[in-house]
Amino acid sequence: MKWEIERSILHGVAVAAMVAVGSSFVPGTAQAWEPTKTVEFIVPAGTGGGADQMARMLQGVIQKNKLMSQPLVVINKSGGAGAEGFLDVKNSKGNPHKIIITLSNLFTTPLATGVPFSWEDMTPVAMLALDEFVLWVNASSDYKTAADYVNAIKAGNDNEFKMGGTGSKQEDQIITAALEQTTGKKLTYIPFKGGGDVAAQLVGNHINSSVNNPIEGVSHYRAGALRPLCVFDSQPMPYKDELVNGESWSSIPTCKQAGLDVEYLMLRGIFMPPGVTDEQVAYYVDVFKKVRETQEWKDFMNKGAFNTTFMTGDEFKSWLAKAAETHKDLMTKAGFLAK
Numbered sequence: 001m002k003w004e005i006e007r008s009i010l011h012g013v014a015v016a017a018m019v020a021v022g023s024s025f026v027p028g029t030a031q032a033w034e035p036t037k038t039v040e041f042i043v044p045a046g047t048g049g050g051a052d053q054m055a056r057m058l059q060g061v062i063q064k065n066k067l068m069s070q071p072l073v074v075i076n077k078s079g080g081a082g083a084e085g086f087l088d089v090k091n092s093k094g095n096p097h098k099i100i101i102t103l104s105n106l107f108t109t110p111l112a113t114g115v116p117f118s119w120e121d122m123t124p125v126a127m128l129a130l131d132e133f134v135l136w137v138n139a140s141s142d143y144k145t146a147a148d149y150v151n152a153i154k155a156g157n158d159n160e161f162k163m164g165g166t167g168s169k170q171e172d173q174i175i176t177a178a179l180e181q182t183t184g185k186k187l188t189y190i191p192f193k194g195g196g197d198v199a200a201q202l203v204g205n206h207i208n209s210s211v212n213n214p215i216e217g218v219s220h221y222r223a224g225a226l227r228p229l230c231v232f233d234s235q236p237m238p239y240k241d242e243l244v245n246g247e248s249w250s251s252i253p254t255c256k257q258a259g260l261d262v263e264y265l266m267l268r269g270i271f272m273p274p275g276v277t278d279e280q281v282a283y284y285v286d287v288f289k290k291v292r293e294t295q296e297w298k299d300f301m302n303k304g305a306f307n308t309t310f311m312t313g314d315e316f317k318s319w320l321a322k323a324a325e326t327h328k329d330l331m332t333k334a335g336f337l338a339k
Contacts, residue, residue, distance in 0.1 A: 033279045035070040035097055042100040044085030044109075046078045048196020049166055050131055050213040050304070054268055055101045058288075061296045067287050070097075078193060081105055081167045083115040090121045094275040099125065099284060104171045104266045107327035112169035114338035119320050125270040125284050127316050128292075130307035133175060133232040133264050135255060136210045136217050138202055139225055146230040146258035149209065150183055158186040164198040164207035167191050169336040171266055172198075174327075175211045175232060177334035178262040202226060213266070214249060215304030230255035232264045237305045249305040265307060267323065269316070285312050 041059060045051045055074050062068050077085035082105040089100045106119050135146055143149040153161050163179070165172025168191045176189050190207055192198045195216035202210050203225045210217070211232070220226040222244050231237055231252050239249040255262050270288060272281060291297050292310065301308050311319055331337055 033096070033277070033283050035068065035283075037097055038071045038073055039068070040098045041072050041074045042085045042089060042098065043074060043076045044078060044082030044100060044105060045076070045103060045166065046194030046197070047076055048216075049194035050215050051101050051103050051268070052076060052194065052196075053215055053304075054128075054300075057296070057300050058101075058291060061291050061294055062287065064296070065290070065294060067290050080115060081109045081113060081170060083109050083113060083117070086117050086122070087115065089271065089273050090117050092273040095273050096276045096280040096283075098273055100271050101128075102267055102269045102271055103131075104323075104327065105167065106267065106269075106271075107324050108170045108174065108331060108336075111328060111331045112336050112338055119271070119324060121274060122271040123274055123276050123281060124316050124320060125272055125281055125312070126288050127267065127269045127309060127311040127319065128288060129268045129301065130309050131213045131215075131266040131268050132237060132305055132307065133171070133211045133266065134214055134217060134252065135229045135232070135260075136199075136202060136212055136226050137208065137229060138205050139227040140205070141208075141227070143227075143229065146253070146255055146260050149229055150179075150258075150260055153179075153183045153185050153187070156185065159188045161185075161209065162188045162190055162207040164190050164192060164201050164210045166193070166195050166198060169331070169334075171264065172211050174330050174334055174336070175262060175264050177336070178264075178330075179260070181333075182260055182262060199226070213304070214306075218243070218303060218305075228252045230258045230260060232262055233307075234263055239302055239305050241302060268306070 041055055043052050043055045059072050059074050062072055077088055085100055089098060092098050109115060110117055137143045137149060163176045165176060173189050176187055180187055195212050198210045198212055199217050199220055201207050203220050217226050221228060232255050236254055237249040242248055
């Protein structure tokens with residue numbers, strides 16, 4: 001009887017404690033951190049490109065599935081090849097209401113411009129995926145294969161062929177420099193603000209080629225305006241859903257298979273400002289894990305032919321350190337380092 005009375009008293013105390021801290025209390029768990037105001041989602045690139053499209057897709061999935069209690073607002077800060085966005089996050093120390101989606105300009109911009117920041121100036125959250133690069137030409141061109149295009153460059157004059165890309169001394173121009181080394185000919189590289197602009201220029205035949213991401217060219221591919229020649233990966237993309245005329249992403253050969261020995265993949269990751277807590281980082285890791293479970297995310301990965309590798313914590317930091325060294329080597333060889 002004494003034990004029953006004590007147990008009843010303890011139960012009453014526990015119930016009172018739960019009422020005191022509010023209905024959001026969950027027995028056996030601590031109160032987890034959550035945003036208390038609108039979260040800014042910075043895109044260090046222009047509108048219409050791959051990073052912008054992914055950020056806005058993520059915003060929509062999070063809102064639709066109510067994965068965050070506060071609004072997530074996408075803000076493009078493309079100035080200085082993305083330095084504007086990265087410096088904003090770097091200088092927002094301790095602010096958990098700001099996140100940024102990264103491209104490989106996380107590595108290339110400070111090397112090319114001398115702007116004082118690196119990935120270590122921010123807090124890594126998660127690698128969401130790796131983005132592929134495809135060599136595209138206008139569908140009306142005579143180039144049916146990557147070998148056709150490479151042979152035409154070799155047979156032409158320096159700077160005769162125009163390659164469009166996003167920004168200067170970034171991913172697209174690094175790949176262009178590698179193409180120059182392979183063909184022994186100079187290309188005229190024309191930078192644009194975003195991947196959407198690049199695709200439009202190629203559709204209009206104002207440039208001869210681009211190395212846009214799949215998602216930046218897929219709508220024009222489906223419309224019969226652009227033709228993919230090869231993918232800059234070590235193996236073909238695995239996606240087999242038909243896109244146009246019986247072709248799929250998996251139909252596209254690797255550039256190496258076509259005799260063009262160039263490989264490149266780009267980071268799609270999430271970072272926060274420096275000085276945030278582990279609990280705040282864990283909140284966003286959990287949000288993006290839930291995003292990856294949605295059908296919308298899976299469809300987006302399929303549509304854009306992404307490499308779906310996911311990393312967090314020390315594994316992600318180790319990958320970042322290696323990627324930083326790789327980009328420094330590539331930029332050095334291309335002569336793109338700031339003087």
